Amino acid sequence: MKINWHKSILAGLIGTLLFDLLGLLLTGQWWDIPTLLGAKLGVGLTGGVFGHYANGAAIAVIYAAMRPSLFGPNWFRGVSFITAQTVLGVWLFMLPLLGAGIAGIDANPLLPVISLSRHLLYAVPLIIILRTEVAESPSAPQCAIA
16 A cells, blocks of 8 residues: 555644644643653754654654554544554653653653543544545455455
């Protein structure tokens, strides 16, 4: 299957914007992740924003590549992918490296709920925009009952 790069990147950028909007609603802070990222990398807010949105686009491209191999209905593929990404990439890797403990529990007992909620909203554009990629692909496996 060939990845539709434009749709994938667009879905990732929209998802990242939704992620940030929900973060503002839940935490009262706008661009909390880009601010932290820019500070930790020493690139300032502009660099943090670029890195944050580039990461969102990259995760969407990875999802687009893996999507045909995932099982279940369209919505489940997106939810299971982003849940695995959140648990493995954020809860067990990023947050402990930042000193927040596993799933961010040491920083805030609600951080696991907040981070998973934000990532699930991020997944919505991936689920909607990339839903037809398998059906449009001429090389997609077809199920035939003989």
